[in-house]
Amino acid sequence: MPETIMTDKFIPLDCDDVVLLGKDTFKVSRLKDLVEQHIKQRLQRCIYESNSLEPGVSIVELFSLISLAEHQINLNEIQYNYSINGYVLRLGSQGWQKGKLKIEVCISVIDSNLNQVYLEFHPEEITEPDPLLDDIYKILSEN
Structure with missing residues (x-):
């Protein structure tokens, strides 16, 4: 039986690659746009x-300025990281690869044109069993 291991490779995904998450x-x-x-x-x-019935500040404004005692820190960007199991179909590949999809979002507080979404994929690799072990499994299953 093949063994599945997670690699430590991070593969950036191209815009034309396809991602399967659940049934979608x-x-x-x-996906980056969404x-x-x-x-x-x-x-x-x-x-x-x-x-008050008046709106306060937006969430991005709330997190863009942090007060620490007498010091004020202006944040230029907010980052989110998320990972999910899924499949990727890359151009030129022979089929779907199972693994973990990593999504990193950088939102600029200063200029929304600087917003970035990065997608990386961590494939699982299937290691093939040793042919000698296959022979042993066959002998054991016959007995």
């Missing part, structure tokens, strides 16, 4: 004060 398939370029849209929409939501 996405071209990498489309991830960025969802993150941006959520970060633009305003937080309402419980004692």
